[in-house]
Amino acid sequence: MSATSIAEPATTDMEPSHDERSRPVHDTWVIAKRGLKHMRRQPEALADATFQPIMFVLLFAYVFGGAIAIPGAEDDPGAYREFLMGGIFAQTLSFGVFGVAMALAADFNNGAMDRFRSLPIARGSVLAGHSLANLIRAAIPIVLMSLTGLIVGWQPRGSFFDTIAAYALMLAFTFAMIWIGVLLASLVRTPEAVQGVAFVAIFPLTFVASTFVPTSTLPGILKTIAEWNPISSVANALRELFNNPGTVVPADAPWPLHHSIAYTLIWTVLIIVITAPLAIRAYQRSIGD
Amino acid sequence: MTSSPTYAIEAKGLVKRFGDKTALHGVDFAVPAGTVTAVLGPNGAGKTTAVRILTTLSSADAGTAKVAGFDVASQGTQVRRRIGLTAQEATVDGLLTGRENLQMLGELHHLGKAEASKRADQLLEDFSLSDSGDRLARDYSGGMRRRLDLAATIVARPEVLFLDEPTTGLDPRARAELWDVLDQLVGRGTTLMLTTQYLEEAERLADDIVVIDHGRVIAQGDSRELKRRVGGDQLQVVVREAAQLEHAAKILGRGANAEVQVDEGSRSATVPTRSGVAALAAVSVALADAGIEVDDLGMRQPTLDEVFLTLTGSPVENAEELQEATR
Known part of the structure; x- marks a missing residue:
């Protein structure tokens, strides 16, 4: 019919062809790429993953190192630097909570969530994209610290497979931290509040641990906290897998010190199993009406 | 198409409560496909709440709504494939360039990488942003951000476009530029629903105006009818x-x-x-x-205050409380 072109204006040649399929992997990757670009463009927000761990390695290795003796390696002057690395890895991985929490909190406050939610993207891909980007982000401090460690005299002295296992454990623990980060951001919702929690909760927790000193040197209740602290456990597990000093524990030490790898895995799984559903629920509530 | 006349948006008895505040008390309206409807009302009247329900961001406590023929409550994904939403606050991603913003949304609409890139170029040109396409959006002016936001909204050529106070906070020149862009869009057959606090804007852009106050539709008609009631x-x-x-x-x-x-x-x-x-x-x-x-x-022209005075018998109340409750 010749009148059609008038009755139905120019829309025919641009009739939208809706892709009715759900493509969760594709959507997640697009959101993850966005997250990675964000990180590249605000290097100041990467300080906790770049500058800070390197600074900590150097500070502790050279400033405090000489004053701290490692049980079982009292005569080795380089022992503390090797001992230190497992601790700083553990501390930095724990700070992994904040990368994802800050990114999500920013999105809660700049309208990005509404934009994403009005798009036909697969359910959960925003969350998955953020998590993936932050899992990739976690590789930055791991690589930087490993290099700094090599410079100050640290080395993975375990078998090849133990070394692989150590790095795999780091990623698994990072994944658990990301879920805590999602939960935290969904509960407090603003970047300022996320940072507040950083200093009140997680920062001290990384010190009341075997990160920088052997737990045997801590007094009373702090010692008990440190012995059961999962961050200690990560540090100890990494020392064990890297075959670094500091893994010698007294026979009467509590179970986690004797089984740091198992204890770390239990914590990792527990955190994911408990936090993930809570985080997803809190997240959905916070983006909902 | 299934039935005629075709409505792009049909809302029936929408009710939304936030705690003990009721933001919408049974709102009804229908927008014929290919037309422009302005929802006019003061702050806190329930405009944004209505838009959020129609765009599946929020769910109604009662009532039903269909957008592009799909139920917003039970067919959210189908609705989202066919709509575009420009929220009250520009939601462009400041850490991406203008081009990257559009490219990302194209990919999220599954246009494919190449097509999304072509579409981004075209939109940058259509919205006079070609020169700044590779600058980070956080460095854009208010008017540019709005234009980018609107371009982002129509990346996937939505059938129904929702604009929540698209020109609030813009200077008069940027506002006029945005109006021109909207004219072009509507010329292509897109159904448009916008909310506004300005009678002038509603009159300039819309075929039909729905006046809403305290969560109720208090008048409906084209601007001529409304102004006749206000005294022109x-x-x-x-x-x-x-x-x-x-x-x-x-x-x-x-x-x-x-x-x-x-x-x-x-x-x-x-x-x-x-x-x-x-x-x-x-x-x-x-x-x-x-x-x-x-x-x-x-x-x-009569101001919105005068329209309200005439239609409701009471001046515009600053319903900030209700607005806060919707946050």
Whole structure:
């Protein structure tokens, strides 16, 4: 019919062809790429993953190192630097909570969530994209610290497979931290509040641990906290897998010190199993009406 | 298409409560496909709440709504494939360039990488952003951000477009530019629903206007109908000497069959008129003949306040409480 072109204006040649399929992997990757670009463009927000761990390695290795003796390696002057690395890895991985929490909190406050939610993207891909980007982000401090460690005299002295296992454990623990980060951001919702929690909760927790000193040197209740602290456990597990000093524990030490790898895995799984559903629920509530 | 007339948006009895506040008390309206409807109302009237329900961001406590033929509650994904939403606050990603913003949304709409890139180029050009396409959006001006936001909204060529107060916070020039862009969009057959606090904007853009207050639709019709109810255009004169105000008001009142409003403070007299320019010309001659010195003389549109005053019998309340409750 010749009148059609008038009755139905120019829309025919641009009739939208809706892709009715759900493509969760594709959507997640697009959101993850966005997250990675964000990180590249605000290097100041990467300080906790770049500058800070390197600074900590150097500070502790050279400033405090000489004053701290490692049980079982009292005569080795380089022992503390090797001992230190497992601790700083553990501390930095724990700070992994904040990368994802800050990114999500920013999105809660700049309208990005509404934009994403009005798009036909697969359910959960925003969350998955953020998590993936932050899992990739976690590789930055791991690589930087490993290099700094090599410079100050640290080395993975375990078998090849133990070394692989150590790095795999780091990623698994990072994944658990990301879920805590999602939960935290969904509960407090603003970047300022996320940072507040950083200093009140997680920062001290990384010190009341075997990160920088052997737990045997801590007094009373702090010692008990440190012995059961999962961050200690990560540090100890990494020392064990890297075959670094500091893994010698007294026979009467509590179970986690004797089984740091198992204890770390239990914590990792527990955190994911408990936090993930809570985080997803809190997240959905916070983006909902 | 299934039925005619085809409505792009059909809302029936929408109710939304936030705690003990009711943001929408059973809102009904229908927007025929390919037309523009403005939802006009003050802050806190429930405009944004309605938009959020229609765009699946929020769920209604009662009532139903269909957008592009799909139920917003049970067929959210289908609805989202066919709509575009520009929220009240521009939601462009400041850490991405303009081009990257559009490219990302194209990919999230599954246009494919190459097509998304082509579409981004085209939109940057359409919205006069080609020169700044590779700058980070956080460095854009307010008007540019709005344009990018709108471009982002139409990446996937939505059938139904929702704009929540698209020009709030823009300077007059940026507002005029955005209006031109919207004209072009509508010319292509997109159904558009926008919310606004400005009668002028509703009149400029919309075929139909839905006036909403305290979560209720209080009037509906085209701008001509609404203004007829408010008394239409107004003729206003501002005199130089306060002493001559009374005389000027008398002249103004001559041809009109409504009461002249006199404001001593601003030395102005205002009267509703239906004869437009003819009345203006007559008054202008009469004022000159009477030797009254005039600072300003012109036609003025009723303000939203006046529309509300007429429609509700009460002035616009700043319903901030309700707005807070919707946060």
